[in-house]
Amino acid sequence: MPFGNTHNKFKMNYSAEQEYPDLSQHNNHMAKVLTLELYSKLRDKETPSGFTLDDVIQTGVDNPGHPFIMTVGCVAGDEETYDVFKDLMDPVIEDRHGGYKPSDKHKTDLNAENLQGGDDLDPNYVLSSRVRTGRSIRGFCLPPHCSRGERRAIEQLSIEALDSLEGDLKGKYYALKNMTEEEQQQLIDDHFLFDKPVSPLLLASGMARDWPDARGIWHNDNKTFLVWVNEEDHLRVISMQKGGNMREVFTRFCTGLTKIEDLFKNRGHEFMWNEHLGYVLTCPSNLGTGLRAGVHVKLPNLSKHEKFGDILKRLRLQKRGTGGVDTAAVGGVFDISNADRLGFSEVELVQMVVDGVNLLVNMEKRLEGGEDIEDMMPEQK
């Protein structure tokens, strides 16, 4: 969906200086990279579906960011965005993903057998385990840009594929615009329901257009495998359960994803993927695995320790509140997950979470006992 007359060579009647956004107050990855020269170079380009540079950066222009938090500030409207605008996207990716270079290759590994351990995170501390990722269907525009017709086609394809799942993955789809009050309340109680985005980061990119048309939630009857359709990405795939058996969560995740991919392939569709960027998603921050594996874990003592932040950094983990991104921790319970997405495989990232959380829980136990944790400090991964 074009913003303003962005699909128009009419703008080329104005000079690059006249069109260049004022990024002097901005602190996001896009603003750090987009000089006037780069803007000049890229501004007359568009992807085959008509996504332009201004479309890519609008969210970053409208959201200057935060002095302490570095947001990404740009989105893709289709798979080709990462190619046509690589002069912008490559440095943003490099900056966001720990120095990942344009020539680097990304490993995909969805074989849960390769994970070591992970089935016995202490349930006295680890309250729940969850793995999520996203997938985009090749040939369709992404949420910032898709038309209603495309979004509905994506929904229809997804429903058909998901309806074919069997066994413990068998489930049901709930379209956001058709659900009954009762269904809605149940989904809220299960913590499954997603709402129209309110974050200006998302709204400014155009992904909330036409809400709630063609948006919905699918979940299996066991309520352990969940797919969001047409929220921030075409598909968000989530495996979750109470307790500390991350291994089981990850196994179901891999099995489910692989099955869904096969079902799409049988219908002549594949996921957006390439060997440099891995799985292609709307936000550059989710490239590669798009994977966030995390736990809700009780760390009341450790979280007050002065080295908590440093420990997490060394373990390549991040903390969030139990409401997810942008929330604060409640009652000493934190959401701890991998900080990386790209440049490590799925198995590697989940391994980091499993090993890291085990260490954090052991540290918590030590501190409970009044002892110190100096000898347990990890090396930087």
Add this chain to the structure above:
Amino acid sequence: MSGSFRRLISGRNTAVLLASLGAGTMATGAFLNENSSLAAETKRKLYPPSSDFPDLRKHNNCMAAALTPAVYAKLRDKLTPNNWTLDQCIQTGVDNPGHPFIKTVGCVAGDEESYEVFAELFDPVIKDRHNGYDPRTMTHPTDLDASKIKHGMFDENYVLSSRVRTGRSIRGLSLPPACSRAERREVERVVVTALAGLKGDLAGHYYSLGDMTDKEQQQLIDDHFLFDKPVSPLLTCAFMARDWPDARGIWHNNDKTFLIWINEEDHTRVISMEKGGNMKRVFERFCNGLKQVEHLIQERGWEFMWNERLGYILTCPSNLGTGLRAGVHVRLPKLSKDPRFSKILDNLRLQKRGTGGVDTAATGDTFDISNLDRLGKSEVELVQLVINGVNYLIECEKKLEKGQDITVPAPLVMFKK
């Protein structure tokens, strides 16, 4: 969903399908490469208008009432000279279903030509919103001669302040939903340059939103002049808040009685206001100021968007014609509690708002009372209507104070057909 559409999304033979939809050999060639994405043009044909038609079943706005699948199919692939599309016009109405009791407009113009290129949508919307005004057959009168105003001084025991506002668009530049940053900056440049030429009681100063100091900002807030980034989804879904606060600002004269907002919901919003009840003087300054600004931009080769069918062209169809809202803050403690209050206002073609403006509730007994209509009557006619109406309301209030009864006036006729 149409049959050909279902075949499209489940079949492999996209080349054949494309050919059947008349997409041509170039597009067919593009499809033989499975990894390529769709070209915008072939995509239009692959997704017939029926597949893109919005779901408006829960909607209650003027756009939803007027937009049939047939009209959508006819207009979907049209472009204005600035490449603005129907989908962009209606996005705000799709995203905001409206309220069962309040009928919003649900579409905006991206440029002057939107009203022509998409006339099959805008004409019925305009009729619906503006009491049956038909742009195909009727003409709109423009009259900024303030000397015609009679009885324009209100009883200041009741009227606390008087205000007239309108908007103006600069011809040749896209409107706020559509404009690029360069165009928006050009609007700012054209208007600020012109305003610098105002003299005497109209001489003033421009405060750019992005550059103002904390002190200036606080002063503007205290004066009730400052406008903020829109939060209403009606506006944000229409793309008008992009690039905020770039090229947005507030100009006002030193006397603080004449104020211009630049690049908020329209290119310019022009406001004349004073404490007290001298509506005639407020309107005189309004007309005088507008004429001077128009003259100043014409000297540099620019003009306002205007035509005799639609009057002054603004972003929202609700503001076409005069774009004028003339109003007062007036105390009506007894009348506002009378059950006939709403009917009296309706018949006088007035509306009430809270003293915070649109979407606010009244505090205490003080109301914002202004004209309902914008198109089909001239500026002078509408201001006179407000003056006569508010005077009538004050008469009613005085009668009720004395324990006398009031009468509901006969309804005013809108157009002489």
